[in-house]
Amino acid sequence: MSDTILILGACGQIGTELTQKLRSIYGADNVIASDIREGNAEMMSSGPFEIIDATNQEQILSVVQKYKVTQVYLMAAMLSATAEKYPLKGWDLNMTSLLAVLELAKEKHIQKIYWPSSMAAFGPTSPKMNTPQQTIMEPSTVYGISKVAGEHWCNYYHDKYGVDVRSIRYPGIISWKTLPGGGTTDYAVDIYFDALKKGTFECFLSENTRLPMMYMDDAINATIQLMQADEKSIQIRTSYNLAAISFTPAEIATEIKKYIPEFTITYNPDFRQAIADSWPQLIDDSAARKDWGWRHQFDLASMTKDIITNLQAKAEESAEV
Numbered sequence: 001m002s003d004t005i006l007i008l009g010a011c012g013q014i015g016t017e018l019t020q021k022l023r024s025i026y027g028a029d030n031v032i033a034s035d036i037r038e039g040n041a042e043m044m045s046s047g048p049f050e051i052i053d054a055t056n057q058e059q060i061l062s063v064v065q066k067y068k069v070t071q072v073y074l075m076a077a078m079l080s081a082t083a084e085k086y087p088l089k090g091w092d093l094n095m096t097s098l099l100a101v102l103e104l105a106k107e108k109h110i111q112k113i114y115w116p117s118s119m120a121a122f123g124p125t126s127p128k129m130n131t132p133q134q135t136i137m138e139p140s141t142v143y144g145i146s147k148v149a150g151e152h153w154c155n156y157y158h159d160k161y162g163v164d165v166r167s168i169r170y171p172g173i174i175s176w177k178t179l180p181g182g183g184t185t186d187y188a189v190d191i192y193f194d195a196l197k198k199g200t201f202e203c204f205l206s207e208n209t210r211l212p213m214m215y216m217d218d219a220i221n222a223t224i225q226l227m228q229a230d231e232k233s234i235q236i237r238t239s240y241n242l243a244a245i246s247f248t249p250a251e252i253a254t255e256i257k258k259y260i261p262e263f264t265i266t267y268n269p270d271f272r273q274a275i276a277d278s279w280p281q282l283i284d285d286s287a288a289r290k291d292w293g294w295r296h297q298f299d300l301a302s303m304t305k306d307i308i309t310n311l312q313a314k315a316e317e318s319a320e321v
């Protein structure tokens with residue numbers, strides 16, 4: 001039987017690009033995008049779209065039945081910085097949506113689930129360098145608590161009910177097509193936009209805050225590769241560590257200066273500094289590399305080149321209109 005995919009939270013940073021990639025692989029009509037509000041013109045015109053509140057199991061079920069959905073990618077979530085402002089709302093969105101899709105899979109309405117965890121599942125007592133797949137996990141943020149709990153729910157539904165749920169602990173994801181919102185790693189996206197527009201950037205993290213990061217293209221490839229992997233190769237049903245690059249605000253600024261020599265950066269750390277300080281600096285993802293063949297393609301230099309080239313081309317295009 002062919003796959004029909006439903007994406008919950010399709011209008012977010014990752015969901016937007018994931019939707020387009022999945023539509024190119026599985027055929028536009030087989031990939032149903034959904035969110036609590038309508039998406040951009042490309043999202044709305046490139047395939048089916050439904051309004052769904054990801055915490056509403058009945059709404060999800062009715063769309064699953066309408067299109068005979070086989071796989072769900074649950075991309076709706078409240079990120080780390082916003083969830084610190086609205087702890088119970090963050091917990092509710094992140095947990096209720098996950099339990100809703102796990103229940104639908106347990107009841108055999110869907111066959112496969114993708115759910116993202118995060119490096120935020122680690123905390124101040126986890127090793128910061130080469131953070132292992134299995135180690136102490138005592139997160140200090142609401143977002144991290146929801147990710148660690150969610151990982152255990154995934155593992156539980158797999159072991160107890162045979163649910164095929166797969167997950168990755170994403171590092172910070174860097175994109176230029178759709179902006180992130182409410183995350184602690186968002187600075188590494190904002191910096192490119194400000195560098196090109198204003199020539200200067202005020203960073204909300206300090207100069208030497210090293211965090212694991214990844215270019216969007218690599219994140220999308222990893223996600224689809226994990227979902228397409230042979231079930232027998234998936235040894236971990238909590239969530240896989242995933243890594244690509246790791247850099248500080250000072251290092252990304254140096255890279256940007258190669259294209260914009262007059263670029264300047266200033267540092268004004270806020271409450272997000274404490275969140276970043278509680279996370280790993282470099283993650284060991286050897287299990288993902290061994291079990292399902294994960295390889296990243298972009299480093300800091302090639303990512304920066306790609307983003308700046310694309311943003312400059314986009315600016316020229318809109319100037320011509």
Ligand code: SER
Binds near residue numbers: 079118170172185
């Ligand atoms: N990018 C996320 C955040 O900063 C981490 O998973 O919240």
